[in-house]
Structures are given as C-alpha cells and as structure tokens.
Amino acid sequence: MMTLPLMTSALGNLTIRRVPYSRKETLQAFDQADILALDYLHDENLLSSTSRVLVINDSFAAITSTVSMAMVSKLGPMPVLWSDSYLAKLGLQANAKTNDLPQAGFVQAQDTPQGPFDMVILRLPKSHGLLLDQIQRLLPQLAANALIIMPVMVKHIDNAVYQLLESALGELTTSLARKKARLMFASQLVEGSRKSPSAAEVVWDVPTLGLSLQHYSGVFGRTKLDPGAQVLLDNFPQGPYQRVIDLGCGNGVQAIAAAKKWPLSQVMGVDESYMSVASASLNAASNGVAAQCEFKAGDCLTDMNIKFVDLILCNPPFHQERVVGDQIAMRMFAQAAKVLTPEGELWVVGNRHLGYHAKLKRWFKRVEQIGAHPKFVVLKARL
Numbered sequence: 001m002m003t004l005p006l007m008t009s010a011l012g013n014l015t016i017r018r019v020p021y022s023r024k025e026t027l028q029a030f031d032q033a034d035i036l037a038l039d040y041l042h043d044e045n046l047l048s049s050t051s052r053v054l055v056i057n058d059s060f061a062a063i064t065s066t067v068s069m070a071m072v073s074k075l076g077p078m079p080v081l082w083s084d085s086y087l088a089k090l091g092l093q094a095n096a097k098t099n100d101l102p103q104a105g106f107v108q109a110q111d112t113p114q115g116p117f118d119m120v121i122l123r124l125p126k127s128h129g130l131l132l133d134q135i136q137r138l139l140p141q142l143a144a145n146a147l148i149i150m151p152v153m154v155k156h157i158d159n160a161v162y163q164l165l166e167s168a169l170g171e172l173t174t175s176l177a178r179k180k181a182r183l184m185f186a187s188q189l190v191e192g193s194r195k196s197p198s199a200a201e202v203v204w205d206v207p208t209l210g211l212s213l214q215h216y217s218g219v220f221g222r223t224k225l226d227p228g229a230q231v232l233l234d235n236f237p238q239g240p241y242q243r244v245i246d247l248g249c250g251n252g253v254q255a256i257a258a259a260k261k262w263p264l265s266q267v268m269g270v271d272e273s274y275m276s277v278a279s280a281s282l283n284a285a286s287n288g289v290a291a292q293c294e295f296k297a298g299d300c301l302t303d304m305n306i307k308f309v310d311l312i313l314c315n316p317p318f319h320q321e322r323v324v325g326d327q328i329a330m331r332m333f334a335q336a337a338k339v340l341t342p343e344g345e346l347w348v349v350g351n352r353h354l355g356y357h358a359k360l361k362r363w364f365k366r367v368e369q370i371g372a373h374p375k376f377v378v379l380k381a382r383l
C-alpha cells in the first residue's frame with residue numbers, strides 16, 4: 001500500500017517523501033511529533049525574518065523543509081539541518097526539489113554547526129552517546145534566550161532519557177500529548193555536565209586481530225566488538241581478493257581486517273552514517289592500512305560500478321533508527337548482486353532467525369553456510 005506523502009501542518013502543506021523513493025513504500029517520512037512541533041511554531045508565532053533555526057536529526061527533512069517554506073515567506077535565513085545520516089541529506093535535497101524550495105544548510109554530525117541559533121528543534125537520536133555529544137557541542141552555539149523544542153513520540157521517552165536530558169539541559173517542560181506525540185522544551189539552559197566521552201574518545205582493542213579501534217559518538221558497537229562482527233571475523237574468507245567492499249562498514253573493522261589479510265587489495269567501506277565513515281577512516285590510519293582503504297558516506301551501493309568487485313563483506317543493519325526490519329539488508333543484497341563480478345562473493349553475517357539464507361536466493365543462485373555458531377550464521381552467496 002502506498003503512503004500519502006502530503007504533510008499538513010499549520011505552517012502549510014508539503015509533499016515529503018522518504019529516500020530512496022519507492023512507489024511501493026509503506027513507511028511515512030514524518031510522524032505526528034514533527035507535525036506537533038510545526039503547529040507549535042505557527043501557533044506561538046515563533047518564526048520571524050531574523051530567526052536562525054537549527055534542526056537536528058530530522059530523518060527525511062520534513063521539519064527542515066517546512067521551516068524553509070516558512071522562512072521563504074518571511075524573507076528570512078534558511079534553516080540548517082545537523083545530522084549523522086546521508087539519507088537525511090538526500091531527503092533534504094529531494095524534498096526541497098519536489099516542493100520548489102531553496103536548499104537549507106546541511107552539517108554532518110562530526111562537524112559543529114556555527115550559531116548563534118535562537119530556535120533549535122531536536123529529534124532525539126536512538127543513541128544516548130550521540131545525543132549527549134550533540135547537546136554538548138550545541139550549547140555554545142545558542143543565542144541568549146534560545147529555545148530548544150524536542151518533538152517526541154511518547155513511546156520513545158523513558159526515565160533514563162528524561163534524566164539524561166535534564167542533566168544536560170536543565171529543567172524541562174512538556175506539552176500535552178496529541179496523537180501519541182508530545183513536545184519537550186528546554187529554555188533554562190545549563191552548561192552540560194560531561195556524562196559521556198565525546199568524539200573519538202572511546203578506544204578499545206580487538207586482540208585476536210591486533211587492532212585498536214576508536215569511535216565517534218553514535219557509531220554501531222561503540223564500546224566493544226559486535227558479536228556478529230566477531231563471528232564474521234572468525235569465519236573470514238580465505239581469498240585472495242583484489243577489490244573488496246565493506247558494506248555498512250561502521251567502525252571499519254571488516255575493511256581493516258581485509259586490508260591486513262590481502263595487502264595487495266583495494267578496500268572500500270560504505271556507510272550511511274557520517275560518524276561511522278569518520279571513525280573507519282581514523283581506524284584505517286591508526287592501524288596502518290590507510291593507503292589501501294577508502295571510506296565514503298553512501299546509501300548501500302548506489303552509484304557503484306557494476307560487475308566490478310570480487311568480495312563484499314556485510315554485517316547488515318536490522319533497523320533504521322527506531323524502525324526495525326530487514327528492508328535495508330534486502331537493498332544491500334540486491335545491489336551487491338549488481339556490483340559483484342560473475343565469480344564474486346557476498347559474505348553476510350546475521351542472526352539465525354532472520355532467515356537470510358532463503359532471502360539471498362532471490363538474487364544469488366548459490367548460497368552456502370560457512371561455520372556454525374548457536375546464534376549467528378555466516379553465508380557465502382554467489383551469482
């Protein structure tokens with residue numbers, strides 16, 4: 001069933017789609033919390049021709065696009081979107097184009113947007129580490145009397161998040177709930193107490209490989225090696241291979257292991273998280289394989305050369321922020337089938353119950369299980 005892409009708020013109507021665009025898409029690019037925040041901006045008359053608005057973690061730029069439309073009518077400055085997501089940047093560009101709006105600013109999560117901002121709309125990321133890091137870097141960029149509005153779906157707020165926000169932002173107030181959404185406000189801002197290490201302060205070792213890995217905030221498996229990643233490393237392909245891709249590279253551990261194992265190979269890591277790409281680049285350099293490795297922000301393997309790669313290593317994501325499902329894994333497999341040479345191999349690790357074996361057969365003729373582990377399977381897929 002197709003979802004309706006029309007987003008209606010008191011600030012006006014826009015067509016807001018998820019990216020990549022699909023006619024069969026069943027998920028919406030915005031939620032009731034986005035609409036509640038936009039209605040509030042309108043009803044309280046909070047936008048003026050001088051407002052400098054920062055929007056944070058706006059998944060497909062629904063809020064940013066609507067604020068852009070409002071600022072165009074006020075002849076004011078365009079808002080800025082600050083996000084760790086390459087898909088959010090694509091969403092910002094696509095939704096501006098569809099609605100004939102000028103481009104808002106975009107700042108990648110590892111950089112800090114330059115204020116002073118007097119209005120901040122903060123969608124809470126799933127990662128508490130990223131949330132604290134963003135707040136700590138945001139506070140010095142606020143104008144006096146700045147207001148932070150946090151639109152939330154009620155089910156995503158628990159005591160732990162609430163306490164974390166109060167310790168970083170001072171006393172919070174909340175709106176009444178509407179359609180299971182609510183707004184939280186911070187306006188009595190305090191300097192954030194340092195509760196978590198910030199960018200690349202977390203360092204841990206993978207003794208079996210002699211690697212030391214650093215992580216920016218929000219990156220998958222931040223303080224220890226992911227068990228699935230370990231199982232793939234324990235059942236690594238033998239090779240040799242010349243062109244290798246680490247698809248959904250996170251901290252780059254698979255890419256770095258490949259570069260070390262096959263010193264003549266060229267390895268590329270792709271991730272939709274900018275913090276991941278930055279961490280992986282840092283890790284390749286600190287582990288001595290920077291010359292062999294390239295990391296880039298991207299959506300799966302879109303824009304890659306077809307029939308070009310010998311080996312793809314993949315520990316796929318099983319959720320997109322709070323939306324759980326295997327839709328991204330399926331896109332990864334479909335695109336891997338196009339990018340591999342006829343004799344190329346896709347190696348996937350996943351939880352047994354996800355049933356990747358049968359799913360891979362949609363695109364790959366030969367799928368075999370490598371190694372045995374009670375919880376995970378490693379699968380080798382060939383065309």
Ligand SMILES: C[S@@+](CC[C@H](N)C(=O)[O-])C[C@H]1O[C@@H](n2cnc3c(N)ncnc32)[C@H](O)[C@@H]1O
Nearest residue numbers: 220229248249250271272273299300315316317
């Ligand atoms: C399960 S983690 C694996 C990380 C790392 N390869 C490892 O083995 O520890 C999956 C990764 O896929 C990334 N990802 C999610 N959606 C993506 C997309 N559309 N394109 C590329 N990477 C994506 C996530 O950011 C995350 O880093």
